[in-house]
Amino acid sequence: MEILISNSSGIPIYEQIKEQIKKKIITQELKSGELLPSIRSLAKDLRCSVITTKNAYEELQKEGYIKAIPSKGFYVANINLELAKEEQLKEVQTLLEKALKIAKMYNIEHSIVKQMMEILMEGD
Amino acid sequence: MKGFIKKDFVIIKSNFKFLAIFIVIYCLLGASDISFLLPFLSIMVLISTFTYDNNNKWDAYSFTLPNGRKHSVQSKYLETIIVILMASLLTFLISVGMSLVHGGSLDMMNLALNTFGTMFGIFLMEIFMYPIIFKLGVEKARIGILVLIFALVFIFSFLSSFIDFAKVLSWLSFLENYWVLAIILITTILMFLSYKISLKIQLKKDF
Amino acid sequence: MDYILEVKNLKKEYANFTLKDVSFKLPKGAIMGFIGENGAGKTTTIKIILDIIKNYQGEVTIMGMDLKNHDQEIKENIGVVLDDMFFPDVVTPSDIDKIMKDVYQNWDSKMFYDFLKEFSLIAKNQIKTFSKGMRKKLEIATALAHHPKLLILDEPTSGLDPVARAEVIDLFQNFIQNEECSVLFSSHITSDLEHIADYITFINNGEIVLSKTCDELLNNYAIVKCGSKDFAKLKPDDYLKYRKNKYNYEILIDNKKQFKKKYELEIIDKITLDELMVLMVKGVK
Numbered sequence: 001m002e003i004l005i006s007n008s009s010g011i012p013i014y015e016q017i018k019e020q021i022k023k024k025i026i027t028q029e030l031k032s033g034e035l036l037p038s039i040r041s042l043a044k045d046l047r048c049s050v051i052t053t054k055n056a057y058e059e060l061q062k063e064g065y066i067k068a069i070p071s072k073g074f075y076v077a078n079i080n081l082e083l084a085k086e087e088q089l090k091e092v093q094t095l096l097e098k099a100l101k102i103a104k105m106y107n108i109e110h111s112i113v114k115q116m117m118e119i120l121m122e123g124d
Numbered sequence: 125m126k127g128f129i130k131k132d133f134v135i136i137k138s139n140f141k142f143l144a145i146f147i148v149i150y151c152l153l154g155a156s157d158i159s160f161l162l163p164f165l166s167i168m169v170l171i172s173t174f175t176y177d178n179n180n181k182w183d184a185y186s187f188t189l190p191n192g193r194k195h196s197v198q199s200k201y202l203e204t205i206i207v208i209l210m211a212s213l214l215t216f217l218i219s220v221g222m223s224l225v226h227g228g229s230l231d232m233m234n235l236a237l238n239t240f241g242t243m244f245g246i247f248l249m250e251i252f253m254y255p256i257i258f259k260l261g262v263e264k265a266r267i268g269i270l271v272l273i274f275a276l277v278f279i280f281s282f283l284s285s286f287i288d289f290a291k292v293l294s295w296l297s298f299l300e301n302y303w304v305l306a307i308i309l310i311t312t313i314l315m316f317l318s319y320k321i322s323l324k325i326q327l328k329k330d331f
Numbered sequence: 332m333d334y335i336l337e338v339k340n341l342k343k344e345y346a347n348f349t350l351k352d353v354s355f356k357l358p359k360g361a362i363m364g365f366i367g368e369n370g371a372g373k374t375t376t377i378k379i380i381l382d383i384i385k386n387y388q389g390e391v392t393i394m395g396m397d398l399k400n401h402d403q404e405i406k407e408n409i410g411v412v413l414d415d416m417f418f419p420d421v422v423t424p425s426d427i428d429k430i431m432k433d434v435y436q437n438w439d440s441k442m443f444y445d446f447l448k449e450f451s452l453i454a455k456n457q458i459k460t461f462s463k464g465m466r467k468k469l470e471i472a473t474a475l476a477h478h479p480k481l482l483i484l485d486e487p488t489s490g491l492d493p494v495a496r497a498e499v500i501d502l503f504q505n506f507i508q509n510e511e512c513s514v515l516f517s518s519h520i521t522s523d524l525e526h527i528a529d530y531i532t533f534i535n536n537g538e539i540v541l542s543k544t545c546d547e548l549l550n551n552y553a554i555v556k557c558g559s560k561d562f563a564k565l566k567p568d569d570y571l572k573y574r575k576n577k578y579n580y581e582i583l584i585d586n587k588k589q590f591k592k593k594y595e596l597e598i599i600d601k602i603t604l605d606e607l608m609v610l611m612v613k614g615v616k
Binding site for chain 3: 125126127128130131134135138176177179180181182184185187188189190191192327328329330331
C-alpha cells in the first residue's frame with residue numbers, strides 16, 4: 001500500500017490519509033477483511049503524529065469503510081459495491097462539472113467540449 | 125551509591141598519571157615529611173571531583189537519578205573516608221620502610237602517632253569543608269577553610285597569652301591511653317554530624 | 332484518558348522571572364512538544380518535573396504517583412536528556428554502562444551497546460572527544476537504555492545536523508510504539524514538532540498559553556491577511572490576536588471553517604507553529 005502526503009496542499013493530513021485509504025478500499029486494492037496497519041505504526045512510517053492517523057481511522061470507521069476489532073486492530077469493512085460505484089461515479093462527475101465550469105468561464109461552446117471528449121475517448 | 129563512587133574513581137584515575145609524577149618529584153626533591161603528603165593529596169583529589177561534577181552540571185543531572193541527592197552525599201563521604209584511611213595506612217608502611225632503610229631505631233609508636241595525627245587532621249578538613257562545598261561550591265570552601273585555619277591560629281595564639289595550654293593538656297592526661305579512643309570517638313561523631321548537615325543541604329538544593 | 336504526567340498549578344518565583352500557575356497533562360502513548368521563547372519558563376518547568384528544583388508550589392503527578400513522595404520509583408522510569416548536564420567529560424561510554432548498572436534497576440547493557448553501535452560511538456573514548464551531535468546521541472542512548480516509560484528532554488535536537496535530527500525523531504516515534512510510553516520535549520525546531528508531536532504546549536512569560544493537539548493547531552488555526560477595511564469588518568470574538576504591519580494586518584484565528592463561511596477573505600493561510608508563536612506573543616487583542 002502506498003500513501004503520499006503533501007505538506008503544502010492545504011488539505012489536513014488526516015484527510016489526505018483518509019481519502020487515499022478510502023480510494024484503495026473502493027477500488028478493492030485493499031480487500032474486504034484485510035488487516036490495516038496499526039495507528040501507531042502507520043504514524044511512524046508516515047512520520048506524522050499518532051493523533052493524525054487516529055483521526056483518519058476514526059473517520060473511516062464512521063463512514064463505514066473500516067471496522068475496529070478490540071485488541072486486534074482495524075480491518076477493511078465489507079463494502080457495499082453499489083456504494084463504492086456511486087463514489088467512483090461521483091468523482092468523475094465532479095471533474096466533468098469542473099471542466100464545464102472552466103469552459104463556460106472561457107466561453108468555450110459545449111459542442112467543442114463534446115468533440116474534445118470524443119477525441120480523448122478514442123485515443124484511450 | 126556504588127555507581128556514584130565508580131564515577132568519582134574514573135575521575136581520579138584520569139588524573140592518576142599527573143598525581144604519580146607529582147609524588148615522584150616531591151620525593152626526589154628530598155622532602156622528608158612524607159606523612160603529610162599522601163593523605164593531603166588524597167583529599168585534594170577527592171575535592172577536585174566536586175569541581176569536575178560542577179563543570180558538567182553533573183549535580184543537576186544526578187538529581188534526576190533514583191536517590192540521586194542522597195547518593196551524591198553518601199558516595200563522597202564514604203569514598204573520602206576510605207581513601208584517607210588507605211592513604212594513611214600506606215604512609216605508615218612507607219615511613220616504617222624508610223626508617224628501616226635508614227637504619228637506626230624504629231620507633232613504631234611515634235610513627236603511628238604521627239600518621240594518626242595527620243589522618244585526624246585531614247578528617248577534620250573533610251568534616252568542615254564538605255558541608256561548605258555542598259552549600260557553596262569548591263572555591264568558596266577553599267577560601268572558607270583558609271579563613272578557618274587563620275582564625276584558629278589567631279584564636280590559639282591570642283588565648284595562649286592567658287591560658288597555659290600545657291596545664292590544660294596535663295589535665296586531659298587522665299584519659300591516659302584512652303585519648304586515642306577519645307579522638308576516634310569525637311571524629312566519628314563530628315563526621316556523622318557533618319554528613320547529616322551535608323545531606324540536609326543536598327536534599328533541599330535547587331538548581 | 333490515562334495521563335502519564337500531570338502538572339498542576341506550578342508556581343515558582345525568582346528575582347526577575349516568575350512561573351505562574353503552570354498546568355498541563357500528557358496522555359500515555361503520546362509525544363508532546365513544549366514550546367516558548369527563551370526565558371519563558373520551559374526549562375524551569377522541566378526542572379521542577381525532574382525534581383531538580385524542589386522549592387515550588389503545586390503538584391507533579393507521574394504515572395499516578397506524587398513526585399514529592401515517590402521520587403525514587405518515578406525516577407527509575409524517567410529517561411532524561413538535558414542541555415549540557417551529564418557525566419563529567421573524562422568518563423567514557425563504557426564507564427557510563429558500568430555506573431548506570433548500579434543506578435537503575437532496569438539498566439540494559441545490551442541495549443546501550445546496541446545504541447552505541449548504531450550511533451557509531453566508541454565505547455572507550457572519553458566524552459570530551461565527542462562532537463556535540465555525538466554527545467546528544469550518547470545522552471539519548473543513556474536515557475533510553477533503562478526502559479523508561481517517560482522521556483523528558485530539553486532541546487534534544489539543538490546543535491544536530493538535519494540527518495541526525497531525523498534519526499533522533501525516529502527514535503522518539505519508535506519509543507511510543509509502546510502505548511504506555513510518552514515523550515515530552517522542548518524544542519525551538521518547530522518543523523520537527525509539526526511532524527510528530529501529538530500535543531503542543533505553549534508557554535509564555537511563565538504562563539501556559541495553550542495546550543492542544545498539534546492537529547487542531549495546524550488544521551483549525553490559521554493566519555488571515557487583509558487590509559484595514561476588511562479588518563474593521565471583523566468581530567473581535569472571531570479572532571484571537573492580530574498584528575498591524577505596514578502594508579497589512581495579520582490575524583490569528585482558531586476556527587478556520589466557521590471563519591471562512593462567515594467572512595469572504597482571500598488569504599486564510601495554513602499556519603506554522605513559528606507563526607503561531609510569534610502572533611501569540613507579539614500580537615494584540
